[in-house]
Amino acid sequence: MTVAGGSRADPPAAPDPAGTEASVERGARAAALLVESGAVLAGALDFAITLSQVARLTVPDLADLCVIDLQDQEGGISELAVAAAQPGLAEGLEALRKRHPLDPEGAHPVARVIRSGESELLAAMSEQQLRSFAQASEHSRFMVDSGYRSAVVAPLTARGRTLGALSTIRLADSEPYDEQDRELVCELARRAALALDNAQLFSDAQAMERRLEAVLENLAEAITVVEETGHTVFANQAALELLGIDSHEHLLQARPGEIMKRFVVLDESGRELDFEAMPARRLFRGEPAPPLLVRNIVRETGEERWLIVRASPIAGPASGRMEYVVNVFENVTEVKRAQLAEAFMAQASRVLSSSLDYAETLRRVARLAANQLADWCALDVLDERGELERVAVHHNDPGKLALAELLGRSYRPTLVDAMGVSDVIRTGEARIFNDVSDEDLETYASDAEHLRLLREVGARDVIIVPLLAPARMLGALTLVSSHGGRRLTEADLGVAVRLGRRAGTAVESARLYTVRSRIARVLQRALLPDSLPELPGFQIAASYRPAGELNEVGGDFYDVFPCGGDEWMLVIGDVCGKGAEAASVTALARHTLRTAAMLDARPAAMLELLHRTLRQQEPEGEMCTVCLVRVRAGGARAELTIALAGHPRPLLVGPGEQALALGRPGTLLGMVDPISVEETAHQLGPGQTLLLFTDGVAEASRAQPGLSVERLGARLHDVALQDMLEQIETVAVQCAGGQPHDDIALLGLRLSRIAAVSLESNEL
Amino acid sequence: MSTGDQLQIAIRRGSGRVILELEGELDMASSGRLREALDGACLNGSRTVVLDLRGVSFLDSTGLKAIFGVRNAVCAAGAEFAVTPGSAQVRRLLSLTRLDEHLHTIATPDSALA
Numbered sequence: 001m002t003v004a005g006g007s008r009a010d011p012p013a014a015p016d017p018a019g020t021e022a023s024v025e026r027g028a029r030a031a032a033l034l035v036e037s038g039a040v041l042a043g044a045l046d047f048a049i050t051l052s053q054v055a056r057l058t059v060p061d062l063a064d065l066c067v068i069d070l071q072d073q074e075g076g077i078s079e080l081a082v083a084a085a086q087p088g089l090a091e092g093l094e095a096l097r098k099r100h101p102l103d104p105e106g107a108h109p110v111a112r113v114i115r116s117g118e119s120e121l122l123a124a125m126s127e128q129q130l131r132s133f134a135q136a137s138e139h140s141r142f143m144v145d146s147g148y149r150s151a152v153v154a155p156l157t158a159r160g161r162t163l164g165a166l167s168t169i170r171l172a173d174s175e176p177y178d179e180q181d182r183e184l185v186c187e188l189a190r191r192a193a194l195a196l197d198n199a200q201l202f203s204d205a206q207a208m209e210r211r212l213e214a215v216l217e218n219l220a221e222a223i224t225v226v227e228e229t230g231h232t233v234f235a236n237q238a239a240l241e242l243l244g245i246d247s248h249e250h251l252l253q254a255r256p257g258e259i260m261k262r263f264v265v266l267d268e269s270g271r272e273l274d275f276e277a278m279p280a281r282r283l284f285r286g287e288p289a290p291p292l293l294v295r296n297i298v299r300e301t302g303e304e305r306w307l308i309v310r311a312s313p314i315a316g317p318a319s320g321r322m323e324y325v326v327n328v329f330e331n332v333t334e335v336k337r338a339q340l341a342e343a344f345m346a347q348a349s350r351v352l353s354s355s356l357d358y359a360e361t362l363r364r365v366a367r368l369a370a371n372q373l374a375d376w377c378a379l380d381v382l383d384e385r386g387e388l389e390r391v392a393v394h395h396n397d398p399g400k401l402a403l404a405e406l407l408g409r410s411y412r413p414t415l416v417d418a419m420g421v422s423d424v425i426r427t428g429e430a431r432i433f434n435d436v437s438d439e440d441l442e443t444y445a446s447d448a449e450h451l452r453l454l455r456e457v458g459a460r461d462v463i464i465v466p467l468l469a470p471a472r473m474l475g476a477l478t479l480v481s482s483h484g485g486r487r488l489t490e491a492d493l494g495v496a497v498r499l500g501r502r503a504g505t506a507v508e509s510a511r512l513y514t515v516r517s518r519i520a521r522v523l524q525r526a527l528l529p530d531s532l533p534e535l536p537g538f539q540i541a542a543s544y545r546p547a548g549e550l551n552e553v554g555g556d557f558y559d560v561f562p563c564g565g566d567e568w569m570l571v572i573g574d575v576c577g578k579g580a581e582a583a584s585v586t587a588l589a590r591h592t593l594r595t596a597a598m599l600d601a602r603p604a605a606m607l608e609l610l611h612r613t614l615r616q617q618e619p620e621g622e623m624c625t626v627c628l629v630r631v632r633a634g635g636a637r638a639e640l641t642i643a644l645a646g647h648p649r650p651l652l653v654g655p656g657e658q659a660l661a662l663g664r665p666g667t668l669l670g671m672v673d674p675i676s677v678e679e680t681a682h683q684l685g686p687g688q689t690l691l692l693f694t695d696g697v698a699e700a701s702r703a704q705p706g707l708s709v710e711r712l713g714a715r716l717h718d719v720a721l722q723d724m725l726e727q728i729e730t731v732a733v734q735c736a737g738g739q740p741h742d743d744i745a746l747l748g749l750r751l752s753r754i755a756a757v758s759l760e761s762n763e764l
Numbered sequence: 765m766s767t768g769d770q771l772q773i774a775i776r777r778g779s780g781r782v783i784l785e786l787e788g789e790l791d792m793a794s795s796g797r798l799r800e801a802l803d804g805a806c807l808n809g810s811r812t813v814v815l816d817l818r819g820v821s822f823l824d825s826t827g828l829k830a831i832f833g834v835r836n837a838v839c840a841a842g843a844e845f846a847v848t849p850g851s852a853q854v855r856r857l858l859s860l861t862r863l864d865e866h867l868h869t870i871a872t873p874d875s876a877l878a
Contacts, residue, residue, distance in 0.1 A: 668825070668861035
């Protein structure tokens with residue numbers, strides 16, 4: 001559109017000498033018409049109304065009757081707008097067209113023009129001509145009676161497509177049309193077509209937008225769209241629920257940053273993040289904004305969630321400038337809690353096994369539990385006479401530690417208490433008490449001083465779990481969170497129960513040293529996936545053989561899990577060391593990698609995160625080697641992305657080929673900073689197998705090169721995958737004289753020969 | 765199970781350098797003894813500690829951990845630390861884990877530290 005609404009082009013000021021005056025005036029009228037139509041066409045996006053206005057503009061100066069016809073999607077022609085100077089004429093034509101729609105293949109000029117895309121000037125139409133155009137005798141009579149004399153029919157053409165036709169008709173007494181009129185009508189039609197096309201695009205876009213909105217509304221992930229001012233312009237239902245807001249209006253009217261004030265937002269290391277640290281704000285400042293993992297605590301309720309926040313920019317179609325940012329919030333609370341629980345248990349296991357002086361050990365457990373789970377923690381143990389003794393207390397607030405200790409000394413729980421610690425010890429059942437009220441404290445307190453102490457130390461949520469040795473009740477562990485702190489949940493209860501068992505086992509181990517080995521074997525079962533998932537189009541198998549005597553637990557682990565779309569992650573690794581300590585680090589490594597994949601599924605980034613996690617472990621010095629393979633299924637070949645950290649390179653074996661080692665060596669994790677890990681890209685073809693294994697396999701291979709995993713893999717390429725792995729394992733055990741130094745773990749992935757994902761490929 | 769008897773450690777001194785000569789297998793069973801040997805070696809006045817691994821026939825990840833334990837203790841004491849890698853297995857493990865990039869390696873225990 002060339003003209004903005006409101007202004008009108010002036011006619012030329014000084015007419016030329018006589019004779020040209022009429023043509024000048026005609027030119028001025030034509031210009032004015034185009035300007036007016038421009039204003040109308042630029043105005044509205046409802047094309048039916050718009051085109052009616054255009055038709056009316058042509059009457060009476062340019063036409064006595066104006067008709068705009070459109071071709072519909074089925075190819076038929078329907079009239080959209082009619083305007084006439086003479087009363088009743090427009091209505092008459094509309095009624096007639098309803099009864100006798102134009103035949104798109106017929107001889108009527110409108111049909112001809114729509115077919116050809118070329119305009120027609122019918123300067124003077126005879127009665128005979130009019131009859132030949134007519135669809136019916138009634139139609140013919142109408143044209144003759146109305147005095148049709150001269151007409152211009154111009155195509156409505158936009159982007160190479162003819163959308164319809166604009167016809168102007170002059171009746172009996174009016175001047176016939178000439179070439180100049182034809183040009184004007186064509187120009188008008190061209191502009192009208194453009195407006196019509198835009199309007200259709202707009203209504204298509206609106207329909208698309210409505211569909212998209214419906215899709216977004218139904219997504220499980222919370223999604224918001226924000227603009228640079230910080231205002232939210234869109235939020236789906238999941239986002240409202242996540243943010244705890246009752247209506248869209250409320251959110252859309254909120255001031256920037258106002259919603260965020262309802263939450264404490266912390267990063268992984270517990271630092272508070274402000275509004276400007278959010279990925280969307282970073283994008284608007286032109287900074288890179290990688291996905292951010294945040295711990296989000298609802299101020300009002302104390303509820304805690306872990307969220308991954310991803311932001312992506314949306315550029316305006318015209319400016320190309322970033323206008324909006326889409327935020328996607330993924331709730332990863334469960335996965336993150338599992339990881340934290342494993343990290344906590346790993347630490348607890350090491351703390352517990354670091355000393356045989358269990359009184360000291362229990363003091364460390366109390367400190368660890370208080371630091372990571374609650375505000376304070378107390379441990380009560382039954383002595384030889386069967387009486388409870390408070391062996392350890394820790395409070396995170398040094399100012400309140402003395403108070404907590406005094407409470408334990410002066411008001412030691414006894415077995416005759418009906419509630420709390422004694423109840424848990426009697427029944428062996430863990431308890432959680434949320435929202436402990438002042439009345440509850442009054443009921444529990446044995447005298448005024450007791451009540452005063454309880455109130456001062458503070459208790460909002462309380463967890464009490466048994467300190468349980470395999471066959472014996474040893475005591476109880478109590479966790480307390482005060483007001484203003486983190487809330488204790490059912491998930492924490494689960495962690496505390498496990499801690500109670502581990503601590504109980506440690507105490508018992510001090511007396512019965514061999515018990516540790518049994519616990520270690522139980523732990524080992526938690527290290528490996530129960531079963532491998534099914535990957536359509538692939539065969540997958542694993543084998544695992546721990547080294548040494550029965551009382552050893554290995555540090556090898558493997559895992560397979562989906563990471564979005566057609567992608568899967570294969571994991572194999574080896575934690576330094578053996579026994580219960582190694583086992584706890586193994587669990588930590590597996591869970592950390594699963595969380596890492598949710599945050600950033602690039603193998604190198606996942607290794608980096610696991611490295612940082614291991615470096616943060618106390619006491620330090622936990623290390624492991626890992627091989628990660630991200631598998632993208634889909635086409636005839638699977639795409640592999642491999643990253644290694646101190647781990648032997650996986651092998652690619654297939655029919656008629658020598659085994660090929662893939663990937664580049666990377667630094668062992670947890671030992672030194674910085675690490676260097678690189679990703680490499682490979683392909684797995686139909687019938688080819690990718691073999692991942694731990695150093696125990698490689699070590700055995702080196703003892704007898706003729707029986708190396710490379711040679712065995714190549715030789716066994718067409719044996720069923722599980723058998724292939726078991727044969728390699730057997731040979732490795734034999735090479736080590738039946739007593740391998742190290743665990744032996746193998747994980748294999750084979751792309752079926754029928755590569756495409758189909759029903760046949762699932763029968764494997 | 766190995767008992768750790770398979771590792772022998774000899775200590776040699778000269779011109780401000782302490783050399784720990786290892787012979788046998790450096791693995792989980794024996795790695796504790798390396799640390800004991802270092803603690804007993806008394807670094808007073810030594811500018812450099814060299815771990816001579818040429819006699820090591822087998823090294824695993826716990827052995828690596830022990831080597832880095834020694835390295836960290838030596839560096840904390842303000843001395844320099846170097847290793848003489850020796851066997852193919854030791855060199856392979858060091859390059860597989862890329863820990864060679866974090867160690868000063870020299871050809872023989874008496875080579876100059878570049």
